[in-house]
Amino acid sequence: MANVTIPVGPQHPALKEPECFKVTLDGEKIVGVEIRLGYNHRGIEKACEERTIVQSQYILERVCGICSHSHSTCFLMAVEEAGKIEVPRRALWIRTLIGELERIHSHLLWLGVAGHELGFDTLLMYTWRDRELVMDLLALISGNRVNYNMNVLGGARRDITDAHRAEIRKALPVFRERTAYYARVAQEESTLIARLSGVGRLTKEEAIFYNANGPTARGSGVDRDTRRDDPYLAFPELEFEVVLDDHSDVYGRTLVRIGELMQTYDLIEQIIDGLPEGPIGPARAIRRVAAGEAVSRYEAPRGEDIHYVCTNGTDKVERVKVRAPTLGNLPAVVRMLEGGFLADVPIVVAAIDPCFSCTDRGIRVARSQGQDVWDADALRAYAIEFYRKRGLDLTRVKAPGR
Amino acid sequence: MSHHPGRMVGELLRHSVRQPATIRYPAVKADLPDKFRGRIQFIAERCIGCRMCMRDCPSNAIHITKEGDKRFSCRIYLDRCIYCAQCVDTCPKDALYATMDFELAAFTHDALQRDYDAPPATAEPEAPPAPETKDSEGTGPGA
Amino acid sequence: MGVLVALYAILIFPGLAFLSTFGLVAEYVDRKLYARFQNRMGPPWFQPFADFVKLLGKETIIPAEANATVFKVLPAVAMAAVVTAMFYIPVWDNRSLLGFEGDLIVVIYLLTIPTLTFFLAGWASTSLYAAMGAVRSLTQLFAYEVPLYMALLAPALLARTWSLQTMARWYTEHPAWMLANLLGFLVAIVALQGKLEKVPFDIPEAETEIVGGTFTEYSGRLLAVFRMAIDMEMVVGAALLAAVFLPFGLGLHPVLVFVLFLAKVLFLVALAALLRALFARLRIEQMVDFCWRILMPAALLQLLLTVVLSGVAP
Ligand code: SF4
Ligand code: SF4
Numbered sequence: 001m002a003n004v005t006i007p008v009g010p011q012h013p014a015l016k017e018p019e020c021f022k023v024t025l026d027g028e029k030i031v032g033v034e035i036r037l038g039y040n041h042r043g044i045e046k047a048c049e050e051r052t053i054v055q056s057q058y059i060l061e062r063v064c065g066i067c068s069h070s071h072s073t074c075f076l077m078a079v080e081e082a083g084k085i086e087v088p089r090r091a092l093w094i095r096t097l098i099g100e101l102e103r104i105h106s107h108l109l110w111l112g113v114a115g116h117e118l119g120f121d122t123l124l125m126y127t128w129r130d131r132e133l134v135m136d137l138l139a140l141i142s143g144n145r146v147n148y149n150m151n152v153l154g155g156a157r158r159d160i161t162d163a164h165r166a167e168i169r170k171a172l173p174v175f176r177e178r179t180a181y182y183a184r185v186a187q188e189e190s191t192l193i194a195r196l197s198g199v200g201r202l203t204k205e206e207a208i209f210y211n212a213n214g215p216t217a218r219g220s221g222v223d224r225d226t227r228r229d230d231p232y233l234a235f236p237e238l239e240f241e242v243v244l245d246d247h248s249d250v251y252g253r254t255l256v257r258i259g260e261l262m263q264t265y266d267l268i269e270q271i272i273d274g275l276p277e278g279p280i281g282p283a284r285a286i287r288r289v290a291a292g293e294a295v296s297r298y299e300a301p302r303g304e305d306i307h308y309v310c311t312n313g314t315d316k317v318e319r320v321k322v323r324a325p326t327l328g329n330l331p332a333v334v335r336m337l338e339g340g341f342l343a344d345v346p347i348v349v350a351a352i353d354p355c356f357s358c359t360d361r362g363i364r365v366a367r368s369q370g371q372d373v374w375d376a377d378a379l380r381a382y383a384i385e386f387y388r389k390r391g392l393d394l395t396r397v398k399a400p401g402r
Numbered sequence: 403m404s405h406h407p408g409r410m411v412g413e414l415l416r417h418s419v420r421q422p423a424t425i426r427y428p429a430v431k432a433d434l435p436d437k438f439r440g441r442i443q444f445i446a447e448r449c450i451g452c453r454m455c456m457r458d459c460p461s462n463a464i465h466i467t468k469e470g471d472k473r474f475s476c477r478i479y480l481d482r483c484i485y486c487a488q489c490v491d492t493c494p495k496d497a498l499y500a501t502m503d504f505e506l507a508a509f510t511h512d513a514l515q516r517d518y519d520a521p522p523a524t525a526e527p528e529a530p531p532a533p534e535t536k537d538s539e540g541t542g543p544g545a
Numbered sequence: 546m547g548v549l550v551a552l553y554a555i556l557i558f559p560g561l562a563f564l565s566t567f568g569l570v571a572e573y574v575d576r577k578l579y580a581r582f583q584n585r586m587g588p589p590w591f592q593p594f595a596d597f598v599k600l601l602g603k604e605t606i607i608p609a610e611a612n613a614t615v616f617k618v619l620p621a622v623a624m625a626a627v628v629t630a631m632f633y634i635p636v637w638d639n640r641s642l643l644g645f646e647g648d649l650i651v652v653i654y655l656l657t658i659p660t661l662t663f664f665l666a667g668w669a670s671t672s673l674y675a676a677m678g679a680v681r682s683l684t685q686l687f688a689y690e691v692p693l694y695m696a697l698l699a700p701a702l703l704a705r706t707w708s709l710q711t712m713a714r715w716y717t718e719h720p721a722w723m724l725a726n727l728l729g730f731l732v733a734i735v736a737l738q739g740k741l742e743k744v745p746f747d748i749p750e751a752e753t754e755i756v757g758g759t760f761t762e763y764s765g766r767l768l769a770v771f772r773m774a775i776d777m778e779m780v781v782g783a784a785l786l787a788a789v790f791l792p793f794g795l796g797l798h799p800v801l802v803f804v805l806f807l808a809k810v811l812f813l814v815a816l817a818a819l820l821r822a823l824f825a826r827l828r829i830e831q832m833v834d835f836c837w838r839i840l841m842p843a844a845l846l847q848l849l850l851t852v853v854l855s856g857v858a859p
Binding site: 052054059061132188 | 404406408409410414423434437439457458460484485486487488491492500
């Protein structure tokens with residue numbers, strides 16, 4: 001059979017969001033993959049530049065439906081650093097708590113999606129049923145199941161009461177038991193293992209080279225976790241170990257996520273035990289932020305979230321730039337798919353826990369201004385020259401994809 | 403570690419005789435947490451027309467219009483509203499609150515505009531209704 | 546007179562009307578149990594029927610590049626083959642409608658036809674996903690057919706007949722010999738899962754990989770007929786397994802035998818639902834590998850056992 005090119009997406013049952021993977025096949029084997037972004041560009045960064053910081057926070061919270069708290073916290077952390085705003089300790093801990101609850105929500109959801117991509121809908125139904133428990137907790141604390149809106153500039157919006165803590169404490173043993181069960185299923189169900197192990201391979205070196213992040217990188221044994229490497233919020237005070245796995249395939253990524261779930265329960269226990277007393281936010285809402293710029297990193301459930309913010313002394317931001325974890329992981333996906341089977345496309349793509357809408361961006365090439373259009377080689381030459389002037393020789397670094 | 407197919411068989415058989423986890427939603431009403439942020443309700447008698455809510459609304463969903471001397475009406479575009487309840491936090495006079503009302507689907511955009519009338523011209527804003535009432539029906543006129 | 550009886554058999558019982566009703570019931574049992582295994586509520590009893598009627602009312606779209614005649618005829622061919630197969634399977638006592646010496650082979654071949662129509666349908670659709678599904682359908686056919694046939698032949702070998710009714714009579718006289726075919730029964734159940742294209746062998750219609758697979762381009766009435774044919778195939782497949790591997794209680798009153806027949810088929814459908822809920826979908830090459838490396842030796846073992854046993858069998 002001659003090579004055929006099958007479009008997986010932008011409309012395809014395996015993808016919950018529009019994105020296109022053009023897969024070239026030789027029979028069932030993949031010989032080439034091309035990714036096209038940009039079907040769901042929402043112009044969020046621009047929208048934020050036109051709004052006040054108070055408003056932008058809500059817009060950015062909606063970058064992603066699952067890691068909503070991650071984006072809003074990441075943004076506010078950057079604004080607070082740029083504007084030198086002090087955040088009370090209790091508020092930091094509350095933000096951390098919501099972030100970790102969100103991780104449970106996200107990882108359980110992922111496990112179900114992975115099951116579904118493999119035709120194992122039973123796993124989907126069970127994990128999503130158990131996920132309801134954490135959704136209920138989040139709703140109890142914040143009012144709503146997603147988009148918790150628990151942040152304000154310089155603090156937390158709502159307090160954690162003793163009743164909340166009691167409810168969380170009550171739920172933890174259930175989470176632990178269920179997660180241990182899923183860990184056993186993932187490690188013992190042979191049809192599942194057959195579909196997971198050896199699939200979507202990405203060696204440690206490749207993971208570093210393609211700049212994978214989050215569980216995708218950790219599943220290849222790359223010891224990277226922003227919570228430990230660049231601790232933010234309450235993490236400097238919390239004890240935990242980075243979960244690693246060296247299977248370097250989809251199976252490894254699954255084990256990392258399950259391991260992280262177990263660890264998150266410990267973290268949550270530490271947080272509700274050690275929640276400091278004090279105010280949860282500024283006495284009066286902060287609107288104006290001093291000029292400055294900052295980059296903040298946040299270990300979202302899907303990987304490292306990066307926000308760059310430039311403030312200008314008004315109540316608006318001059319510029320905000322979002323780097324969602326998926327964008328960092330996408331180049332690695334091409335590598336993971338090459339040489340694999342068509343049947344593995346859904347699970348390999350799902351294994352980075354992609355969020356395409358969060359990632360999408362539009363590029364407009366402005367030719368009319370009389371500027372040159374630079375191709376990759378020209379950019380590369382420029383970059384090498386740029387760094388050489390500063391005493392760094394990068395000529396030997398191989399460019400990806402060539 | 404031993405692995406074999408059909409690892410979940412015990413779990414499946416056990417659950418097949420148990421109560422399903424399904425909630426019979428429209429028949430059984432959803433259980434909402436008390437901090438739930440649903441449709442925003444306007445208490446016209448309290449509004450002083452400072453328009454802070456309009457300033458802070460991220461999606462331009464709330465509009466306060468002056469109807470007469472110290473009388474203000476409010477329009478909320480439910481299709482634009484993202485139910486963040488920032489307006490509720492912002493309002494200095496507690497003239498807004500979030501209800502438990504979430505079943506807001508409609509067939510037209512017009513049906514998603516909620517108008518809350520200003521108080522009648524003669525009425526003095528003396529006895530505003532009890533604050534913090536969170537009923538799902540909505541007390542405001544035009545709800 | 547003969548014509549009337551034949552028409553009755555083809556259209557009413559055990560033909561179209563009975564099979565389609567029972568097919569919908571079987572689909573309901575399958576879906577309900579599948580849901581209950583997943584701790585869900587599952588559909589109400591009329592759901593399969595409602596789905597069928599709804600599909601009938603939908604617009605039928607035929608791809609511009611497809612051969613319209615072939616495209617339209619295939620669902621009917623699939624259904625006709627399945628209904629015909631039913632005439633050779635004993636339903637109300639140990640006799641079938643059209644039984645003759647060698648009908649087991651005919652049934653087996655008739656049940657291959659639907660799979661071939663799936664292949665042709667996918668191919669005729671001229672769509673990438675459908676063609677992919679078609680190729681997978683055929684690849685899978687070669688993998689599960691052989692173990693399935695061998696498993697089905699073992700009990701026949703033991704009873705020294707190729708006729709389903711003679712077999713039924715033989716096992717009614719010697720019921721204990723049924724147990725000799727247990728291994729073959731297991732092989733057949735697993736292989737049937739492949740024939741019906743259900744998890745873990747739903748590879749030809751793997752939704753997350755190739756959209757609707759073979760049926761991607763089918764819609765409306767044609768899809769309804771295909772789906773009905775698949776439901777019927779589930780019933781006939783289960784009935785065949787019941788006739789070959791569970792031939793007990795056939796000497797009773799016809800009504801009782803009929804009730805028993807329904808119970809056996811539904812039991813097999815329930816078993817299939819459990820299997821469907823238990824596994825992840827295999828990849829096509831894993832499936833072929835599994836069939837040749839595990840199912841095939843198991844079926845061979847059964848045959849060997851049968852050959853040995855038939856030396857002592859009455
Ligand atoms: S913030 Fe409150 S008082 Fe001010 S205009 Fe809005 S509703 Fe009225
Ligand atoms: S809830 Fe949020 S989006 Fe809705 S009107 Fe209030 S501020 Fe605007």
